Amino acid sequence: MDEHDKIPPLTLQPDGNVTTFTIHHVGREHGGRYYCSYRPQARSFTSSEPSNTVELLVLDLDLPRPSISFYPSTIALLGSRVTIQCQASGPRKIFYFEKAGNQRVQQFETVGDSGTLFFQNVTRDHGGKYSCSYRYPPESIISRTSDNVELLVRDPSFSRPTISLSSSGRPARGRTVILHCQSQSPANRFYLHKSEDHMAEMFIETNGTEASFPISIGNWGHGGNYSCSYCPELESFVISEPSDSVELLITDPALLRPSISLEPRGIALLGSTVTIWCQTRSRRKIFYLEQAGGQRIQQYESQGDRGRFVFRNVTQEQTGYYSCSYRYLALFFIISGTSDNVELLGLDPKLPRPVISINHSGLVAAGGQVNIRCKIQDGSAKFYLHKGGDSKTKEPMRSDANVGEVSISNINQKHQGSYSCSYTFLERPFVFSLHSDSVELRIAEDTQNSVPLSTKLCVAVLILFLSLGAILWYKRNKGQLAAAKSSAKRSFRLLKACWVTDPDRNLIDGGNHMENLSPEPDPPAETQYICYFELEHRAVSSPVEADPADSSENCV
Known part of the structure; x- marks a missing residue:
């Protein structure tokens, strides 16, 4: 029977003590509250008290669907407070909240466009899937339900899982990264959470202790801090506390790569202090230091153009290859490419010094060959040869267990000098021993090529x-x-020599004739002078011979 008698009461002959009333072709008019009563067979005009009422709400597909939300989050800690809100536009309404399988939790009437349900002290039983709907009173016409939203309850008594990130190469747009979550005990479901979101990012059904979440990086929004939790066996909506977070930074190849350097340079004594500098051009950044294969170990926020990472007591575990990168403070999860690698080497003075030997004593002939050997007592090691005591310049030697050897052929002057060696154990490849004593290689001088x-x-x-x-x-x-x-003209003069006793004597008469003087075979003892007379002066284009006999002039 309809509580408001919109439809006439129905009377059915019971089949035992149960009767079913069926309404065919339900319409808007069938909405309302119903109750029932019965009349014993022996008492035809006496009926029982009416039953409790049930409400028949008729679904109207034309009404807008409401939305449902949880505050502060869809994940609540045991004992905390949670608010569920159902919202729909329109005048005065009655809202209905339902949990997992049409179990109506609460209904209330409001004059606004939203209805609110409070859980003041969250318990395990509050976990589940919730939806909501509404109707306009006094009509019994109801809207479609909202989407289902899960309320997860966190129990701090469960052990926390661990999370790790793996990627083939540095995370960049177009690549896929995998987040691994692992629990100590078996779980039936794992959840992935992003710190900026109040809802669980995704979940994976499982019956083990590990789950992997692949993330295809399609945009910068995939960067962020991720954590995970799990739902233990025999639980449906009760989960563990979240793991520690892991940061997913997306590489932007357009950003300039930084440079990296060590201070002091060279091999660091174990126990000493080493500073690694990461530098770029602009300011206000967060710098990241990574060791051997992308394991991010430190970060440093700087207002300047470089980051400073200090190891105050260098250990053998801290030796190895390092690189660095950076991100701007305003670009939360966009990071630069990594710098080149810098090698942090350690010197352990406690390691036994190796022994070095050379198979040649004295001078070595140019063009010859020598073998240099380095040896330790125990262990398998990798040996290095140094020239002139330079630790930075090291040449790998052929290593065989506890012996290293190198051959130098075609010896010349550049090979001359002092040599020493050092070693590292295979299980500690970045920790070096002290140098051995030195051996001298002297080259004999090649006289043919002095x-x-x-x-x-x-x-x-x-x-x-x-x-x-x-x-x-x-x-x-x-x-x-x-x-x-x-065009050359040759000229010559033919001269005749005469002995002259008186230099003041006039030798030229009138400028045209010469006075004759017969020369004596032995010149007189008094002062004599020799005088040359021009016999002939010619200019010719070819050589000629002049005969002094042809001249009739004589000395006077």
């Missing part, structure tokens, strides 16, 4: 330049030389 090659090269270059200079001078003056040769 002149240094550099001097020979200088002489050859000088000769080449002189030859080129002579050729260029000849080519430049070739024409002038030919012209001078073709």
Whole structure:
């Protein structure tokens, strides 16, 4: 029977003590509250008290669906307070909240466009899936239900899981990263959470202790801090506390790569202090230091253009390869590419020093060969050869267990010097021993090649330049030389010598004749002078011979 008698009461002959009333072709008019009563067979006009009422709400598909939300989050700690809100536009309404399988939790009437349900002290039983709907009173027409939203209850008595991130290469747009979550005890479901979201990011059904969440990075929004939790066996909506968070940073190849350096440089004594600097051009960044394969170990916020990472007591575990990267403070989860690697090497003075030997004593002939050997007592090691005690320059030696060896062939002067060696154990490849004592390699001088090659090269270059200079001078003056040769006139003078006793004597008469003087075979003892007279002066184009006998002039 309808509580408001919108439809006439129905009477059915019971089949035993149960009767079913069926309403065919339900319409808006069928909505309302119903109750029932019965009449014993022996008492035809006496009926029982009415039953409790049930409400028949008729669904109207034309009404807008409401939305449902949880505050502060869809994950609540045991004993905390949670608010569930159902919202729909329109005038005065009655809201209905339902949990998991149409179990109506609460209904109330409100004059606003939202209805609110409070849990003042969350218990395990509050966990589940919730939805809501509404109707306009006094009509019994109801809207469709909202989406289902899960309320998860956290129990701090469960052990926390662990989370890790793995990626083939650095996370970048277009790549896929995998987040691994692991629990100590078996679970039937794992949840992935993002710190910026109040809802669980995703979940995976399982019956083990581990789950993997693949994330395809399609945009910058996938960057963030992620954690995970799990739902133990025999539980449905009660979960553990979250794991520690892992940061997913997305690499932007457009950002400039930083540079990295060590201070002090070289091998660091174990127990000493080492500073690693990461530097770039601009300011206000967070710098990240990574060790061996992308394991991020430190971060440093800087208002300047470089980050400083200090190891105050270097241990063998801290040795290895390091690189760094950075992100701007305003770009929360976008990071630069990594710098080049820098190698932090440790020196352990407690390691036994190796012993070095050379298979040749005295001078080594140029072009010959020597073998240098390095040895320790125990253990398998990798050996290195150093020249002149330089720790930075090291040449790997052929290592065989506790012995290292290197052969130097075609010996020349550049090989001369002192050599030492050091080693690292295979299980500690970045921790070096002290250097061995030194051995001296001396090269015998090659007499055939005593002149240094550099001097020979200088002489050859000088000769080449002189030859080129002579050729260029000849080519430049070739024409002038030919012209001078073709037009030249040769001149000569034929002179006759005479002995003269008196230098003041007039030897020329009238300027045209010469006075004759017969020369004596032995000149007189008094002061004498020799005088030359021009017998003939010619200018010819070819050589001629002048005969002194042809001249009739004599000395006077």
